[in-house]
Amino acid sequence: MKEQFEIQVLICGAGAAGLAMAIELARRGIPFRLIEKADQPFNGSRGKGLQPRTQEIFEDMGILDRIVAMGGVYPTERRYRDDGSFTDTVSVEQNDPTPAEPHQSPLMVPQWLTEQVMRERLLELGHRAEFGCELAGFEQDAEGVSVQLGSKADEETLRVRWLVGADGGRSFIRHALGVGFPGKTLGIRAVVADVLVTGLSRDRWHRFGDGDMLRQIFLCPLAGTELFQIQAPIGLDADIDLDAQALTTLVAQRTGRGDIHIHSVSWASAYTMNARLADQYRVGRAFLIGDAAHVHPPTGGQGLNTSVQDAYNLGWKLAAVINGASTALLDSYEQERRPVAEAMLGLSTKLLDAHQRGDMRRGREVHQLDIGYPDSTLALEQPERTGGPSAGDRAPDAPMRGAAGKPQRLFDLFQGAHWTLLGYGAERSTVRPRPGLHIHVIGPGGDLQDDQGHFRDAYQPALGDWVLVRPDGYIGAFVSAGEGEALKSYLARVGLHPVELEDLT
Numbered sequence: 001m002k003e004q005f006e007i008q009v010l011i012c013g014a015g016a017a018g019l020a021m022a023i024e025l026a027r028r029g030i031p032f033r034l035i036e037k038a039d040q041p042f043n044g045s046r047g048k049g050l051q052p053r054t055q056e057i058f059e060d061m062g063i064l065d066r067i068v069a070m071g072g073v074y075p076t077e078r079r080y081r082d083d084g085s086f087t088d089t090v091s092v093e094q095n096d097p098t099p100a101e102p103h104q105s106p107l108m109v110p111q112w113l114t115e116q117v118m119r120e121r122l123l124e125l126g127h128r129a130e131f132g133c134e135l136a137g138f139e140q141d142a143e144g145v146s147v148q149l150g151s152k153a154d155e156e157t158l159r160v161r162w163l164v165g166a167d168g169g170r171s172f173i174r175h176a177l178g179v180g181f182p183g184k185t186l187g188i189r190a191v192v193a194d195v196l197v198t199g200l201s202r203d204r205w206h207r208f209g210d211g212d213m214l215r216q217i218f219l220c221p222l223a224g225t226e227l228f229q230i231q232a233p234i235g236l237d238a239d240i241d242l243d244a245q246a247l248t249t250l251v252a253q254r255t256g257r258g259d260i261h262i263h264s265v266s267w268a269s270a271y272t273m274n275a276r277l278a279d280q281y282r283v284g285r286a287f288l289i290g291d292a293a294h295v296h297p298p299t300g301g302q303g304l305n306t307s308v309q310d311a312y313n314l315g316w317k318l319a320a321v322i323n324g325a326s327t328a329l330l331d332s333y334e335q336e337r338r339p340v341a342e343a344m345l346g347l348s349t350k351l352l353d354a355h356q357r358g359d360m361r362r363g364r365e366v367h368q369l370d371i372g373y374p375d376s377t378l379a380l381e382q383p384e385r386t387g388g389p390s391a392g393d394r395a396p397d398a399p400m401r402g403a404a405g406k407p408q409r410l411f412d413l414f415q416g417a418h419w420t421l422l423g424y425g426a427e428r429s430t431v432r433p434r435p436g437l438h439i440h441v442i443g444p445g446g447d448l449q450d451d452q453g454h455f456r457d458a459y460q461p462a463l464g465d466w467v468l469v470r471p472d473g474y475i476g477a478f479v480s481a482g483e484g485e486a487l488k489s490y491l492a493r494v495g496l497h498p499v500e501l502e503d504l505t
């Protein structure tokens with residue numbers, strides 16, 4: 001008899017990756033537990049840049065407005081010269097929204113506030129992280145994983161079907177699985193600290209000694225708080241105090257100013273920069289997501305974003321498999337996400353080099369809107385496309401109008417745990433309804449009207465085309481009217497089976 005599991009998934013680590021994973025499973029009603037060895041939530045600002053693609057994901061999770069209300073945009077940078085004069089520069093591009101890309105500018109939100117909003121969302125969905133609970137060991141077999149948990153109160157053994165390692169850069173799970181983590185230590189150590197400061201305005205990101213690693217120090221006002229984040233490279237072996245007095249001295253030494261005072265430190269850390277990528281993202285029933293799978297320098301603000309997106313990619317797949325889809329679906333997780341991390345490591349290291357030269361501009365390449373999975377086994381294109389987005393690309397937004405007259409954005413229609421099938425002037429009756437699939441037809445007689453042509457511009461479809469959008473907002477399949485069979489077998493492959501028509505009556 002097949003083993004039954006009360007808890008399907010154990011998520012280890014309640015940082016940004018573990019929380020995103022938990023939200024994705026909770027939205028789909030999957031029984032899971034989320035454990036965190038720390039006794040309380042992390043209280044530092046470190047991952048403070050939220051990229052446009054992550055904003056789209058947060059919109060789908062139902063938390064974007066709350067996140068925006070908490071944070072703000074990046075301020076203009078003020079670069080000081082040795083004589084105290086300065087130049088103001090915009091180096092984080094702020095662009096206007098377009099119909100296809102409604103979020104165009106990175107947001108600044110201290111990581112602890114982002115995680116606070118994620119925990120609140122999780123609570124709304126009926127779940128919470130178990131703080132003070134540590135994964136102490138695990139063994140897996142063909143049916144499931146036996147995990148040993150330890151807390152101050154007691155020890156516990158639990159059986160789950162799947163284990164998700166969201167346990168950060170020093171991942172216990174990665175080590176226990178024996179997964180290699182090759183890469184390099186970048187020979188740079190830095191201080192990061194959240195502090196109360198007087199002597200600096202809050203409308204600028206104050207940068208002193210740019211381009212000189214021995215003298216650099218940056219003080220950035222943290223949106224949504226009264227704090228500044230200090231960032232400063234330090235010697236590899238330097239013995240450094242991180243209290244208010246020591247940081248005031250460091251600031252005075254590097255800025256030449258005696259009027260900047262640190263009054264209190266709410267969080268501080270001295271860390272060494274690494275660029276490393278796990279050899280494997282999955283071993284049997286255990287997965288690695290977030291920093292457990294990749295670490296890199298903070299330049300370009302990619303880490304938290306990539307971590308959330310790992311979870312967003314794996315979450316729906318794991319839920320689908322638990323609900324009966326083929327386990328082959330899970331192979332696409334590493335296939336899709338590891339190349340993204342590989343490219344991101346290259347980007348953040350390149351930006352670090354530019355930063356060391358004092359010349360770092362961050363444009364579209366950090367926005368993560370161009371991430372896609374065109375080489376994935378989940379990308380189906382029939383016939384091959386010659387223009388516009390391909391299977392595997394991010395599905396653009398498009399403002400349209402519902403047949404009843406109300407404005408309707410595609411992103412509103414995507415929001416939720418389902419797949420979305422869009423037929424452009426297609427014949428609705430050629431695709432049978434399936435649980436978990438929302439079908440819309442665009443054009444005369446359809447439920448959506450592309451009255452301003454935004455869908456046509458963004459997708460460049462031919463009449464009769466079907467565009468199948470995955471639950472994570474990527475195009476799974478793009479097929480023409482005559483390829484109904486290919487679409488049908490794709491839907492079956494991902495666990496979307498038709499019901500008999502009688503079932504609908």
Ligand SMILES: Cc1cc2nc3c(=O)[nH]c(=O)nc-3n(C[C@H](O)[C@H](O)[C@H](O)COP(=O)(O)OP(=O)(O)OC[C@H]3O[C@@H](n4cnc5c(N)ncnc54)[C@H](O)[C@@H]3O)c2cc1C
Nearest residue numbers: 013015016017037047049135168290291298301303304305
């Ligand atoms: C200075 C700095 C600036 C940064 N700036 C940015 C930025 O602007 N944008 C950006 O996107 N990223 C940035 N990052 C990176 C970002 O902070 C990380 O990528 C992100 O925190 C990764 O999230 P995670 O959930 O994978 O890991 P973590 O946040 O490290 O969470 C892992 C959790 O697992 C828990 N854990 C570990 N072992 C166990 C166990 N055995 N049992 C139970 N729990 C366990 C840990 O306590 C921890 O809470 C920055 C990082 C630094 C250091």
